[in-house]
Amino acid sequence: DGGITQSPKYLFRKEGQNVTLSCEQNLNHDAMYWYRQDPGQGLRLIYYSQIVNDFQKGDIAEGYSVSREKKESFPLTVTSAQKNPTAFYLCASSTTGQGISPLHFGNGTRLTVT
Amino acid sequence: AQSVTQLDSQVPVFEEAPVELRCNYSSSVSVYLFWYVQYPNQGLQLLLKYLSGSTLVKGINGFEAEFNKSQTSFHLRKPSVHISDTAEYFCAVSTLREYGNKLVFGAGTILRVKS
Numbered sequence: 001d002g003g004i005t006q007s008p009k010y011l012f013r014k015e016g017q018n019v020t021l022s023c024e025q026n027l028n029h030d031a032m033y034w035y036r037q038d039p040g041q042g043l044r045l046i047y048y049s050q051i052v053n054d055f056q057k058g059d060i061a062e063g064y065s066v067s068r069e070k071k072e073s074f075p076l077t078v079t080s081a082q083k084n085p086t087a088f089y090l091c092a093s094s095t096t097g098q099g100i101s102p103l104h105f106g107n108g109t110r111l112t113v114t
Numbered sequence: 115a116q117s118v119t120q121l122d123s124q125v126p127v128f129e130e131a132p133v134e135l136r137c138n139y140s141s142s143v144s145v146y147l148f149w150y151v152q153y154p155n156q157g158l159q160l161l162l163k164y165l166s167g168s169t170l171v172k173g174i175n176g177f178e179a180e181f182n183k184s185q186t187s188f189h190l191r192k193p194s195v196h197i198s199d200t201a202e203y204f205c206a207v208s209t210l211r212e213y214g215n216k217l218v219f220g221a222g223t224i225l226r227v228k229s
Contacts, residue, residue, distance in 0.1 A: 004157070040123065042204060042219040043158075090157055100146065100165075100208065103217075105157030 002027045006091050006106035013085075013113050021076045021109045023091035031096060032074040033103065036060060037088040046089075049074055078111065085113045116141040118207050120220035128228050129197055135190040135223045137205030146208040147188040149179055152222075153201045161203070164188065175199070200227045 004025045013019045025032065031050045035043040045058030049068040063082025068074055074093075078085045088110050092103040121136040139145065146165050150158040162173025169181040179190045188205060205220040 006157075040221055042118075042221040044219075045217075092157075102148065102160040102163060103150075103158070105159070107157045108155070110155075 004091055004093055004104055004106035006089075006109050008109060009107070011109055011111045013111070015113055016080045017113075018080060019078050019085075019111065019113075021078070021089055021091075021111070023074045023076065023106060025072050025074075025091075025093045025104075025106075027093055027104060028071070029093035029095050029104070030071070031094045032068065033092045033094075034058075034064070034066065034074070034076045035090045035092065037090055037108075043090065046076065078113075085111060087111060116145075116207060116209050116216070116218055118205055118218050118220035120203075120205055120223045122223050123221070124224045124226065126226045126228060127195055130194050132193050133191065133195050133199075133225065135203050135205075135225065137188045137190065137220060139186050139188065139205075139207040141186070141207065141209045143209050147179075147181060148206040148208070148217075149173065149177070149188070149190050150204045150206060150219075151175075151201050152204065158204060161190070195225070195227050197227050197229060199225060201225060 007022045033048040034046040044060050046064050047066040049055035065077045090108045091106045094103050095101045117140045119138045127133045148163045149161040151161050152158045162171045164171045164181045172178045177192050202222045202224045204222050208217045
């Protein structure tokens with residue numbers, strides 16, 4: 001079955017360390033996204049990519065970085081510059097740019113930084 | 115700037131009762147509207163969407179929503195809920211900007227179905 005795979009499901013890191021979250025899709029979608037979810041705040045867009053080798057900052061990109069070297073992969077790095085990194089991170093994809101075609105989501109990675 | 119307001123953070127309801135989850139948005143241009151559902155520790159799944167046409171939209175699991183342009187609302191309804199409907203529901207609105215659409219999510223409404 002086609003879908004989006006995020007790994008790991010749970011991730012624990014010490015403060016000051018960079019950490020990379022994996023996102024792979026086999027839906028052949030052009031667009032991919034990273035969202036951050038905090039209780040009571042809905043989803044906030046971190047980065048998105050509409051095509052390979054191109055990506056754009058979302059609303060809360062500070063302290064994060066991404067790459068899009070392959071169509072099926074869109075890893076997110078949470079750097080030590082992110083002041084409050086503990087959150088639930090969701091990766092999504094769509095056939096076209098955001099807001100027209102529905103988003104398909106992975107099951108998320110819960111990151112805890114202590 | 116567009117915004118999405120989900121008026122209730124939590125909605126408790128008994129099994130087999132009807133439910134309405136409210137969503138209002140602000141936008142000065144045409145919009146596309148979505149409802150997503152999230153079960154615990156999972157990603158979001160699309161329930162239904164409004165792009166154009168009939169203002170009453172039917173989705174999966176017996177849910178429906180009505181687009182009301184004059185009231186800028188897109189409330190989600192189900193005539194009879196089940197325990198399995200317990201989840202968090204997100205309204206999302208997309209508006210066309212000069213450089214592509216922007217999708218904004220509401221803060222979510224937790225639906226708790228009690229037996």
